[in-house]
Amino acid sequence: MGKTHVTHIVWDWNGTLFHDIEAVILATNASFQEVGLEPITLERYRDLYCVPVPRFYERLMGRLPTDEEWEVMDEAFHRHYGVFAETAGLALGARELLSEWQEAGLTQSLCSLAPHDHLMPLVRTHGIERHFVRVDGRLGQSNTGKAEQMVRHLTALEGVPPQRVVVIGDALDDALAARHAGARAVLYTGGSHSRTSLQTAGVPVVDTLAEAVREAERLADE
Numbered sequence: 001m002g003k004t005h006v007t008h009i010v011w012d013w014n015g016t017l018f019h020d021i022e023a024v025i026l027a028t029n030a031s032f033q034e035v036g037l038e039p040i041t042l043e044r045y046r047d048l049y050c051v052p053v054p055r056f057y058e059r060l061m062g063r064l065p066t067d068e069e070w071e072v073m074d075e076a077f078h079r080h081y082g083v084f085a086e087t088a089g090l091a092l093g094a095r096e097l098l099s100e101w102q103e104a105g106l107t108q109s110l111c112s113l114a115p116h117d118h119l120m121p122l123v124r125t126h127g128i129e130r131h132f133v134r135v136d137g138r139l140g141q142s143n144t145g146k147a148e149q150m151v152r153h154l155t156a157l158e159g160v161p162p163q164r165v166v167v168i169g170d171a172l173d174d175a176l177a178a179r180h181a182g183a184r185a186v187l188y189t190g191g192s193h194s195r196t197s198l199q200t201a202g203v204p205v206v207d208t209l210a211e212a213v214r215e216a217e218r219l220a221d222e
Contacts (some may be wrong), residue, residue: 006214007037007160008107008157009106009109009167010167011109011169012168012170012191013110013119014171015112016169016174016188016191017090017091018089018090018122019092021042021190023081023087023088024027025041028077029171030080031077031079031080035072035181045192046194047169050173051145051171051173052066055071057069074197075169076117085180092209093210097209097213098128102131109133109136111136111153112136112138113145113146113149114140115137116136116137117137122190128212134157136152145177146173146175146176147180149177150167150177150180151180153181154181163179164220165182165184166178166183166184166185166211166220167176167183167184167185168185168187168188168216169185169188169191170188170189170191170193171191171203178203185202186204186212186216187204188209188212189205192210201214204219
C-alpha cells in the first residue's frame with residue numbers, strides 16, 4: 001500500500017466488508033412469502049434496490065407500503081436475516097486490507113445502517129473491531145437513508161476533515177451520504193446494486209475491495 005494523502009476511509013458493512021448478499025436475498029424472499037409477494041432474483045434485487053427501503057417495496061408493489069405493512073416486512077426481514085447471516089463471511093481480501101491500512105498508520109471507521117446492537121456482535125465475531133477508530137450502526141428507524149448518520153459519524157471523528165474522507169460502500173445511498181457530509185465515495189459491485197445502477201452516482205465504481213482502496217488513494221491525491 002503506497003503513500004497516500006487520504007486521512008480516513010469510512011467503510012460500509014452489509015454488502016461491502018460483510019459479504020452477505022446471498023443472506024439478504026434469502027431473507028428478503030422469506031419475508032416476501034410472509035406478506036404474499038413473489039420471490040425476487042439477485043439480478044432483479046440489484047436493479048430495484050434503493051434506500052430508504054420502503055421505496056424499494058414501492059418499486060415492487062407499485063405503491064408505498066402502509067406503516068403497518070412496513071413494520072411487518074421490516075420485522076420479518078430482520079428475523080430471517082439473523083438466521084441466514086450466520087453463514088456469511090467477510091468479503092474477499094477485506095481482513096487483509098483492513099490490517100494493511102492500519103499498519104500504514106492510516107485510520108478507518110465503519111458506518112452502517114445495520115442496527116447497532118446487531119452490528120457490533122458481528123464485527124467482534126469476525127475479529128476486526130480493533131482496526132476501526134469508530135463503529136456506528138443505526139440507532140433509530142430503518143426507513144431512512146444514511147445521509148444524516150454519515151454527518152454524525154464524521155462529526156464524531158475529531159480531527160478528520162470531511163474533504164479528506166473517502167466512503168467505500170455498495171449502494172447509491174453511500175455515495176449520496178458521502179456527498180451530503182462533504183466526503184467522497186467509491187462504490188463496490190459486490191453488494192446490493194448492479195454496476196449500471198451504481199454508475200449513475202457519478203463516482204468511481206469497482207469490482208473488488210482492493211480496487212476500492214486503490215481508488216480511494218487516487219482520489220485523495222487529486
